[in-house]
Amino acid sequence: MKEIKEFIQEIIIPKDITLAIENYVIKVKGPKGENERRLFYPGFEIKKIDNKVTLKSNVKGKKSKKIINTYKAHIQNLINGVTEGFIYKLKICSGHFPMTVSIEGNNVIIKNFFGEKVPRKSKILEDVKVNINGDIITVESCDKEKAGQVSANLEKATRRAGFDRRIFGDGIYIFEKSGKEIK
DSSP states (O other): OOOOOOOEEEEEEOOOOOOEEEEEEEEEEEETTEEEEEOOOOTEEEETTTTTEEESSSSSSSHHHHHHHHHHHHHHHHHHHTTTTTEEEEEESSSSSEEEEEETEEEEEEGGGEEEEEEEEOOOTTTEEEEEEEEEEEESSSSSHHHHHHHHHHHHHHHHTSSSSOOOOOEEEEEEEEEEEEE
């Protein structure tokens, strides 16, 4: 039988970032803001040594390797968020009725969607910036999950059941995620 060695992954911390680990909570501070995440799984160790974060598994197996790689991706997203930030871009498409989109407090208000009298609302989470320029909505945050959730909320606010999206293309659609263009 094949012997599986213990898994160790290392992440190098950039110079302009401070990273602290307390009770399985990883806190990262950088030029764009702060981010934190709780990462706990039995049999795993997360340690900060000098300018490196070391992820170590005491359990052998494929599942351990998957979890360590997932944790590595989460920590890398925390670091990328406080250095570069995450930007999502959405396009407002209105072919049948002229739709107006505005920001009021912590909500994005969508008026006259398919001629509806009651405006639709989409909530903006805290620490997320939303800008509207013409028919482009830009969602920006240092937390990837919050930026993605606000973008998904905006897209979902204009979804209509029972209508073919190929014919009734009105709505708000994500067309770019953190530098990745969607086809």
